[in-house]
Amino acid sequence: MKEEMEIKLSENILKFTLERKNVKHINLRIKSDGSIFVSANLELSIEAIENFIRKKEHLILNHLEKVEDDKNIYKESDKRYIPGETFIFLGRAVRLKVIKSLEEYIKTDGVYIYLYIKNPDNFNKKKNMMESYYADFSKKIFGEILENIYPKFKKYGVNLPKIKIRKMTKRWGSCLYKKEAIILNKKLIEIDRECIEYVVLHELSHFVHPNHSKDFYNLVTVFMPDWKKRKARLEEQGKYLKL
Known part of the structure; x- marks a missing residue:
């Protein structure tokens, strides 16, 4: 028995197909086209299934971002590498x-x-x-910024994460807290340094609060009181991207 469902996450409404099976655990699968399938026991409540999905929110969104990247939705303007460009x-x-x-x-x-x-x-x-x-x-600048900001998070038990740089179609950055890594959009190097600092701080804060709760934004405010101004500048430079 299959049923089309949707769930409201912190910033997104996620659609998925729920299939009831004789399985012991909840299973989640994301296909290459970005469609999401969840299989669960008949006796398991919808609330339990939704709680499971919410716990996997970051993993799901990161995977969907990779799917979008693979589709090459975002195309950079062609460069000719000629004098004056x-x-x-x-x-x-x-x-x-x-x-x-x-x-x-x-x-x-x-x-x-x-x-x-x-x-x-x-x-x-x-x-x-x-x-x-x-x-x-990019590696040099992003690395310097991470090294400058990271000490603020040591007292929270956060290990120094790795930085991965790749083309991203919808986000400036992403946090893979289980893999202790931060993914940064390759186009971020075109943005001013203060905005890059905000992105790095934002993603580091997710190692303490893996959501966009009030506690998360309180922590960001403590470490960067002017983050809203930086965020506004960031949004001006890339309206199609978010954090």
Whole structure:
């Protein structure tokens, strides 16, 4: 017996298919298209099933985010990597200069980003060099911010989490508290540093309160009294993304 159900979580309404079976435990499965199936014993109450789903909220949302990423819903604007093209780092626009050189590397002075390359017409090489530069720069900045904020959470028994960076279609960041990891959107490196600090603090706070309860926001306020202003700036720069 199958039944279409929905449940209101902290920020989302989740639809799922409930199937009653002769099973001992509640089983939850998310298919590759994002549809959710729950199987449970006939004698188990709806309330018990909903409580089970609420406890799995973060796991479910993170998995659904991965499904959306795999669908490539969000497409970045195509870059041509030509002189004068604009790139964004930490909220500031810099112009690209492509320079023919035997030694290949990238540097920036905050106004221009200089790409030194043997063959300035080699699109794939320029693309790979720029993507690698963005990735390395992101790891450095995100790592610095995490190291600066993390000490506030030591007294709560929170271990220093790993940072994972990937393309995300709907969120700026996500917390995998069981895996002791924080996922950050790769586009976050284009946002100003104070907003990145807010995202990191927000996700760290989920290791103490894995929801968006009053206690969660009280903790965020204690550590970052101006978080609402930072959140507003963040939303201006990415209306399609949330935390």
